[in-house]
Amino acid sequence: MNKIEKRLREVLARGEKGLIAYITAGDPDLATTVELAVAMGEAGADVLELGVPFSDPVADGPAIQAASQRALAGGVTVRGIIRAVEQIRRRSDIPLVLMTYYNPVYQYGPGRFAADAARAGANGLIVPDLPPEESGPLLEAAGDNQIDLIPLVTPNTPARRLPVITGRARGFIYCVSVTGVTGERESIMTDLAAMTDGVRSVTPLPVAVGFGISRPAQAAAVARHCDAVVVGSALVNTVAQKAGTPGLIKAVCEQVRELKEALTAREVQGVAAL
Template structure:
């Protein structure tokens, strides 16, 4: 079993849900990324997703795109990110996963990338642009290393294709709440609960919802049907305030925000 399997087994036994913040590696620098991961886990985050900056974002909205650009402008490299995560992983009690384009994995070497994560104690990878037709090979490679391969299902994914994606996923299913890009939203689609309920009936994997979640009201509504909730743009936007407010104030701001979501979640 992977670390993510263990996490959700524990959460279900305790009748709790997972809050999973997303941060961009290297924004504003890798030292701060390490600090904010530790702060988020200390506040109660069940898992942290770490975005690997990419020059051609797949479904990221302007907030996360800008964070990727800032990190790339500072010459943040994959090797440095993985080294940082390898140093942080033993210090935190929550699994760490990378949100990474398949293009980066492929260029690095599929097995080499999986080995890098495994050697550093990371729990898995979320690959938003992995076609289901090409996923069995990566799924097998991850399974041999007890890594989770998390894939995305969207509101526009046909049901038969959603089942194929679920079959080669592990850890959890990342359900995209809205058609479109990431970003904070005031309202979520009314049919979201129905779609997630259907998906949970089709797979034993936990189903976690991301995209657009930013308010305690969202958390309270979706916690009834989801195993976990993913919050990205709202966290990344607060991290961007380091340049104006300073690092310690920003760490507190991000931590307080995540604590407010956790209070609504459980």
């Protein structure tokens, strides 16, 4: 069992649900990203998802698009992000997932990307614009370097596609809670129970749900139907609001603590359905 799956199963064994916390690498700068990552792990995040900025992030909403633009304008590169991962790993054992579009991976070279990311200490990879049928080279490179390639399942994914999408997955399955892009939402209308039950019928891997989850109460409600919850835009917005101030790390970590508290067994039980 790999580091990501092992951590999530340890969390479940404690009667909790996992918190996968996302920030954009290089926003506001890579030095802050390193400090944030370490502090978020100490504050209660179970897995860290680190976004690789890209100029055309088709799956991301306004908050993460803006964060990517700020990071790119600041000169962030894939090599710089990999060095940041290495610095994070020296100080924290939190499982770390890189979320990137395929173009940066292709430009870097799939084999070299997987090898360098693994050497730095990354444990998983999410590539939302790479369909399973075209993932062969990266899947092979990831497997050779003990990197989990984590697939996405959407509300529109046909049941017949689930075995194809999940068949060679490792780490966890990422269920997208809404159609469209990332971003904070007031409510989530997807039938999460049906969606996650369908995924669980074809794979034993932990199931995480993300997109649109921003508040502790939302996280607790979603967690009734999955093993872990992914929160991104809400944290990215706080980074943007507090950038350049001494309170940035404290503010983000307070959010992380509140979200994690909502995912304890006591909080997860008995919450209202979405």
